[in-house]
Structures are given as C-alpha cells and as structure tokens.
Amino acid sequence: MVCSLRENCGVMGIFSLSGYNITPLLISGLEALQHRGQEAWGIAVNRHQTFKRTGIVSQAVEAEYKEVFKLSGSVGIGHVRYSTTAKSTLEHAHPIDIGNIMDNYGFRIAHNGTLERELLIKTLKDSNLTSCHGITDTELMGLSLHRLLKNGHSWVEAFEKLNPYLNGSFSLVILTSNGELIAARDERGFRPLCLGWHEETSSYIIVSESCALEAIGAKFIRDIEPGEIITINRDGLKSEYFAHLDRHAHCPFEYTYFAHPSSxxxxxxxxxxxxxxxxxxxxxxxxxxxxxxxxxxxxxxxxxxxxxxxxxxxxxxxxxxxxxxxxxxxxxxxxxxxxxxxxxxxxxxxxxxxxxxxxxxxxxxxxxxxxxxxxxxxxxxxxxxxxxxxxxxxxxxxxxxxxxxxxxxxxxxxxxxxxxxxxxxxxxxxxxxxxxxxxxxxxxxxxxxxxxxxxxxxxxxxxxxxxxxxxxxxxxxxxxxx
Ligand code: SF4
Missing domain, CATH: 3.40.50.2020 (Rossmann fold)
Known part of the structure; x- marks a missing residue:
C-alpha cells in the first residue's frame, strides 16, 4: 500500500544494569523503528529533560549531534510517531512528562496504541483537572496512573485498577523519576512489544519490534505478553500481570503492512x-x-x-x-x-x-x-x-x-x-x-x-x-x- 495510514508509533526503553550510557543505542534503535512513524520523535534519559523533535531521527541527530549526546544516562525511553494532525506533530510527540518528574510519583511515558478518551475521563472526574479538552489518551492514562501511584498503589495495582477504563490498545514504556523502566502491554496484545538483551552494555531492551534489536546487536528474548507489566531496576527484571485473558487480538495489519519484514x-x-x-x-x-x-x-x-x-x-x-x-x-x-x-x-x-x-x-x-x-x-x-x-x-x-x-x-x-x-x-x-x-x-x-x-x-x-x-x-x- 502506498498510502501512509496515520498513527502507528514505535516505542523503546533501555536499562543498563552495569551503568553504561544507553543513549547511542536508543537513537540507533529508534532509527530502526522509523517505519512506524516519521513525523516526530523523542527520548527521555534519566536526569535529563525530555528531548523531542519533528521529522526523522537521523536528520535531527545529525543537525544537533552535540546536544543529543549530552543526554547520557543508563536508562531511557524513546518514541517515533506518525501524528494525526498536520500541525501538532511536536506538541503531541512522546515521551510525555506526567506530574513532576523530579518527585517520587512523576514519570515519562511513551505509548503505541489508542485508548478511548471518554472512559479515561471518568476516572479523573473528581480530580482538580478543570478540563480534559485537548488532552490526549496517553496523557489521560498517565494522569490516572499518577493519581493511583500517589494514593499508594504499586505500578501493577495501578494498572489493575485502571484496566477496566483502558478501552483500546497500548504497548508502552515508562521512565520513572526513580530511574526504573516499566513496560506494559494491553490485555489483548493488539500492538507488538518485545524484550531483548544487549550483552556488551548488560542492558535489557523493551521495544515495539525485534528489528530494532537486530539493528543494535541485541538478542531477542521473548514477546511481552498481553496483560503483562515488566519492571526493570538495579535489582534486575520483574514480570507481573495486571490482567489475564485467553482471547488475544493481535493486529494482522502489523503482519501484512506495518511491521518490518525482519521482525x-x-x-x-x-x-x-x-x-x-x-x-x-x-x-x-x-x-x-x-x-x-x-x-x-x-x-x-x-x-x-x-x-x-x-x-x-x-x-x-x-x-x-x-x-x-x-x-x-x-x-x-x-x-x-x-x-x-x-x-x-x-x-x-x-x-x-x-x-x-x-x-x-x-x-x-x-x-x-x-x-x-x-x-x-x-x-x-x-x-x-x-x-x-x-x-x-x-x-x-x-x-x-x-x-x-x-x-x-x-x-x-x-x-x-x-x-x-x-x-x-x-x-x-x-x-x-x-x-x-x-x-x-x-x-x-x-x-x-x-x-x-x-x-x-x-x-x-x-x-x-x-x-x-x-x-x-x-x-x-x-x-x-x-
Ligand atoms: S485488525 Fe484492523 S481493527 Fe484490528 S487492530 Fe488491526 S487495523 Fe485495527
């Protein structure tokens, strides 16, 4: 198909257990995911402001090489996006900052998928949010998760509690203010998400498609399962489930059109x-x-x-x-x-x-x-x-x-x-x-x-x-x- 269907994104998250700078790997991985979105991209690396640009990754990195590689850190997330409107490519680029990213509950989120806004708005009706107008599905999900975390819930409890209101698809990565990497996939598994390992930097990689693992010399471990939430920190990797359904709903369009043939x-x-x-x-x-x-x-x-x-x-x-x-x-x-x-x-x-x-x-x-x-x-x-x-x-x-x-x-x-x-x-x-x-x-x-x-x-x-x-x-x- 020659047409470019709008709105299909790619996400990536890397955590180096031995403290290597993961930014070069993150950039190379996003370049390998470029077929999933070419209008905007962004990265969030621990202890640095979120960095976002329009256009394709290599163009911006070439133009702003020094600035991009100042963003060094051992954990980070990234996103490539195909936006839904002509004008708002940078405004809605991911990762999105949720809450105060310097306090215990703030985080950065990058999302591939679509969620129904109306249901998410219900979860926020008694919050101090004055209007949900113009707030994207990802921000609404992020704000709801943020509220649950502030109320003392763990990440898996927050996803469990929010799940009845998560109508649609999400394969996402989150960088917490404590420097943890979280990944989650919706209970049906509409969009792909997989786990890999990069030996030279002792890094876990979470990524939309395995083609990006190949591109950075990492090995494929497994798909993230529908309903699974992964937490990666200095202690290693923990897998939990916020939902379990037997009937999955993988998108066949990924196989026929979107995904890279090598994935x-x-x-x-x-x-x-x-x-x-x-x-x-x-x-x-x-x-x-x-x-x-x-x-x-x-x-x-x-x-x-x-x-x-x-x-x-x-x-x-x-x-x-x-x-x-x-x-x-x-x-x-x-x-x-x-x-x-x-x-x-x-x-x-x-x-x-x-x-x-x-x-x-x-x-x-x-x-x-x-x-x-x-x-x-x-x-x-x-x-x-x-x-x-x-x-x-x-x-x-x-x-x-x-x-x-x-x-x-x-x-x-x-x-x-x-x-x-x-x-x-x-x-x-x-x-x-x-x-x-x-x-x-x-x-x-x-x-x-x-x-x-x-x-x-x-x-x-x-x-x-x-x-x-x-x-x-x-x-x-x-x-x-x-
Ligand atoms: S099969 Fe069709 S409706 Fe279902 S996720 Fe894929 S493109 Fe969307």
Whole structure:
C-alpha cells in the first residue's frame, strides 16, 4: 500500500544494569523503528529533560549531534510517531512528562496504541483537572496512573485498577523519576512489544519490534505478553500481570503492512507470514498472467510467494524512488491527501508494457492510490489483476491504526457492509479500473500468518469489536478532523 495510514508509533526503553550510557543505542534503535512513524520523535534519559523533535531521527541527530549526546544516562525511553494532525506533530510527540518528574510519583511515558478518551475521563472526574479538552489518551492514562501511584498503589495495582477504563490498545514504556523502566502491554496484545538483551552494555531492551534489536546487536528474548507489566531496576527484571485473558487480538495489519519484514512477533517472522499469504492467494486466485508485480514495499514477499506457487516470473515493475524521503515536509500536506501521493512510485515500462500483470498489494483503504497505480503507473499493460493480502477494510480501527472515517473507506463507500466477497471484488475492480480484483479472506489471513482467527483482531474487516471493552462510536469525517 502506498498510502501512509496515520498513527502507528514505535516505542523503546533501555536499562543498563552495569551503568553504561544507553543513549547511542536508543537513537540507533529508534532509527530502526522509523517505519512506524516519521513525523516526530523523542527520548527521555534519566536526569535529563525530555528531548523531542519533528521529522526523522537521523536528520535531527545529525543537525544537533552535540546536544543529543549530552543526554547520557543508563536508562531511557524513546518514541517515533506518525501524528494525526498536520500541525501538532511536536506538541503531541512522546515521551510525555506526567506530574513532576523530579518527585517520587512523576514519570515519562511513551505509548503505541489508542485508548478511548471518554472512559479515561471518568476516572479523573473528581480530580482538580478543570478540563480534559485537548488532552490526549496517553496523557489521560498517565494522569490516572499518577493519581493511583500517589494514593499508594504499586505500578501493577495501578494498572489493575485502571484496566477496566483502558478501552483500546497500548504497548508502552515508562521512565520513572526513580530511574526504573516499566513496560506494559494491553490485555489483548493488539500492538507488538518485545524484550531483548544487549550483552556488551548488560542492558535489557523493551521495544515495539525485534528489528530494532537486530539493528543494535541485541538478542531477542521473548514477546511481552498481553496483560503483562515488566519492571526493570538495579535489582534486575520483574514480570507481573495486571490482567489475564485467553482471547488475544493481535493486529494482522502489523503482519501484512506495518511491521518490518525482519521482525518476529508472537514467534512468527513477518517476511515469512507475508510470503505464506502470497501462496494462499495463489490457491485462492490462480490467475493466468505474464508477470507478478508487487506494490512496493510491503507486498514484495507476498508477490514472491504468489510467483513461486504459480511459476510466473516475479518482476519489480514498480519501484519506490528511494531518494524521495518521507520527512517533515509531509506535515504540510493535509493528512487525507497523503494517500494520493504516489509520485515516489516509478514504473519500469519495459516490464509493464503489453503484459498481463498480476499486481499484489496489501490492502485498499480509500482506493485513491490503487486507482492511480492501475490507471496511470501501469498504463500500457495488457491487463492488470490486483490481489490483496488483507481482506476488505469496511470498518474503522480504534486500536491504534488511524484509518479514515468509515464513510471514506472505499469498500464501505461502494459496497456498504453486507456484500459478499465476489460482489466486493467486482465493484472494487470496476472502481479502480482493474480487470480483476481478488481480496484475501480472514481464513487465508489467519492461515498465512500462522495464528488462529480467535487470536487475531479482525474488527476492521468483520465489524466484530468484541475484543474491546465496549463498541466504539464511529466518528464522522468532520468529527475526526475537529
Ligand atoms: S481493527 Fe484492523 S487495523 Fe485495527 S487492530 Fe484490528 S485488525 Fe488491526
């Protein structure tokens, strides 16, 4: 998928048991998580003010090298963010300071996920907060935790008490004023979070994706479990649970689109999952064609899987112009227009012209970029059949992926919620101008990933939000923009 869906972040926390300066590792790890958010980033290192900048990590570090590396310390947290609005990238960048970070109860927090604000506001109704207007879900969660800590609760008790009001997703890291590193993952495990170990600096690492462990030469230990809270201090690591549910809801979109192909989540390598899904698409839609072409970059392994299964050559007919980087300038583009930007996709005419192309992509959200790719980038092709690794997206996501409102989702717009897959395939093909469109289904997705359907969140395709504490009220386009 070419579009940039908004709001998916990456978090990282490092604690060196032997007191090494962890800032260089933190910076390198955040660079490896950059695919999870490119509009703002920040770090908080013990005994230093929180440092935040817009744009990508390497740009700011190059420009402010001396200032960044003054932030030395043996424990720290960091965050990369894809913001939801054009203007507020720095204002809402994480880590966020909660309370007085110099007293016993203050802390810094970095969060990947989305929580319902209304429920959290209830927990703060008798606090001295005059208005919750403009306060983000992360700040509200932080303020609620802060109050519970001040009332004498431990971290695990605070999460236990707050959990009934935590409706949505969170994979988070916290740096306490006492220099402890806390990590927690929501009870369903929507967003990934894992634990690693860096031998040279004797450091525990908590990070959204294992690709960052690889990047800094750390080894993967295990996934943080849903409902688990980890505390790391000079005494070592302690694991506790604030909730325990058998029914997890890992986000399959991480496997098909967001996560780095080298990452392992729930014991499954993302590249392998994508390739498997391509093989499953070959079973489901064995199309006669001349070449299999992926929409770069996330669909490449699936295209390879399809090509191998069908014995049809894999060709890079579309390439991303790697010299056009995503960066701060994109914040000046209204979020809803970002999807239409496919100018950094370059077609290789010699591969395309006169060919029957089997195009593989991960998903269609608004359909704008698919239409441009089929109608313009692939002009000259004899025919284009588009296969999608993710089932039709018909419902909005309230668990950390900021899809547009339901009214803007292509399948909902042209098919509503009650159509069968053949009719959806037909109508979407007509809309984007392809000869054929074939969506994966939830069985194929679950089989390809290697997780049972009852361990996946499939709400955006099935409309079943039972993995949330209560069904969200869908927002209109205007509400989302306000
Ligand atoms: S609604 Fe869709 S995108 Fe959101 S967490 Fe569930 S599967 Fe992932």
């Amino acid at each position: 392992r989540m729930e014991g499954i390598n993302v590249y392998t999952a994508r390739k498997n899904i391509g093989r499953i698409l070959a079973e489901k839609y064995p199309i006669e064609g001349d070449v299999v072409v992926p929409v770069p970059d996330s669909a490449r392994p699936a295209a390879l899987g399809y090509s191998e299964s069908m014995g049809i050559p894999f060709e890079e007919g579309l390439l991303k112009d790697r010299y056009k980087r995503k960066g701060g300038w994109r914040s000046f583009i209204e979020p809803e227009k970002r999807e239409a930007i496919v100018s950094n996709i370059v077609a290789i005419r010699d591969v395309i012209e006169g060919k029957r192309i089997i195009l593989i992509d991960d998903s269609i959200v608004r359909g704008t970029s698919s239409k441009i790719i089929v109608g313009s980038k692939l002009r000259g092709a004899k025919e284009v059949s588009l296969l999608l690794t993710f089932p039709p997206i018909v419902y909005p996501c309230y668990m950390g992926i900021d899809f547009p409102s339901q009214e803007e989702l292509l399948v909902y717009k042209i098919c509503g919620t009650s159509m069968n897959i053949d009719e959806i395939n037909r109508r979407v093909a007509e809309y984007i101008g392809a000869s054929f469109v074939g969506y994966n289904d939830t069985e194929g997705l679950s089989r390809g990933i290697g997780l049972p359907k009852n361990q996946l969140c499939l709400a955006c395709t099935t409309g079943d939000y039972s993995c949330l504490k209560r069904k969200p009220r869908f927002k209109t386009r205007d509400e989302m923009k306000s």
